[in-house]
Amino acid sequence: MEELTRQDAERILERNHLGRLACYSPSHDTSYLVPVSYAYHDASIHVAMLPGRKLDFLREHPQGVCFEVDEIANDETWLSVIATGDFAEMGGPERAARC
Amino acid sequence: MRDLSKAEIEALLRHCKIGRIGVFDQRHQRTYVVPVSYQFRDGAAYLHSAPGLKLDLLHEQPAGVCFQIDDIADEGEWRSLIAWGRFEEISDLDERMRVLRLFGDRLTRGPLRDRNQGGRAGMLGAGETVYRVVLDEMTGRADESGWLGTESD
Numbered sequence: 001m002e003e004l005t006r007q008d009a010e011r012i013l014e015r016n017h018l019g020r021l022a023c024y025s026p027s028h029d030t031s032y033l034v035p036v037s038y039a040y041h042d043a044s045i046h047v048a049m050l051p052g053r054k055l056d057f058l059r060e061h062p063q064g065v066c067f068e069v070d071e072i073a074n075d076e077t078w079l080s081v082i083a084t085g086d087f088a089e090m091g092g093p094e095r096a097a098r099c
Numbered sequence: 100m101r102d103l104s105k106a107e108i109e110a111l112l113r114h115c116k117i118g119r120i121g122v123f124d125q126r127h128q129r130t131y132v133v134p135v136s137y138q139f140r141d142g143a144a145y146l147h148s149a150p151g152l153k154l155d156l157l158h159e160q161p162a163g164v165c166f167q168i169d170d171i172a173d174e175g176e177w178r179s180l181i182a183w184g185r186f187e188e189i190s191d192l193d194e195r196m197r198v199l200r201l202f203g204d205r206l207t208r209g210p211l212r213d214r215n216q217g218g219r220a221g222m223l224g225a226g227e228t229v230y231r232v233v234l235d236e237m238t239g240r241a242d243e244s245g246w247l248g249t250e251s252d
Contacts, residue, residue: 018171022121022130031130031165033121035179064129072117072134084129 009081013040013069021047022066023057023087032057038067044085062087103178103239111168111180111239112139120146120232121165122156131156137166138201143184143231145198154228161186164232175245182237188230195229 022033039046065087070080121132137144162185169179
């Protein structure tokens, strides 16, 4: 097992389009972890989502959102990237351009 | 999109071999997700891990662990399950061995083999924490509308 460089991690984020997003709700004291389709640009993950638990949790606790992407061939051959960031909603022309 | 039945949920849990565990890190106020190999038996996901952040967080906050699996062909053809459960470490030696044997090949290949060869001969998976996440609440969804179905939404 070895650590990936930041550059390797970014390349893996760029070439994948399915990741797992985890958020947390302090009021429910619950984590929520779901697969999402995403696009990676400018050190950010861009995701489109409908109203629901995921969006409620992200709005309640926008900090410390975890995003995970992996390429797993088998137990011996795998790559995994774990990233942490803050949630922000997008509006205006940026919204249409990114998702 | 539709909800999975209880039987479909069990079938998906048996079908998948890799899931993701999500835990909340209170100290840093952030979530942590990692892919894990698991085996499903009797309402629980059985796992083993080497010491690290994931185990530290599971020990710190054993309740409300999120466990997620999916089988995704494309955006319009997928099955996904989200479960919440509690972390329970398995320390009884016989039970540990029973759990490790569920992983079959992993005992002679891959991460466990590497650790076995690290001078701890005589005890398979020594240094690994063996545990289960008892799945208390589960929700499963599926979409079979196909790729074009989502494109036209």
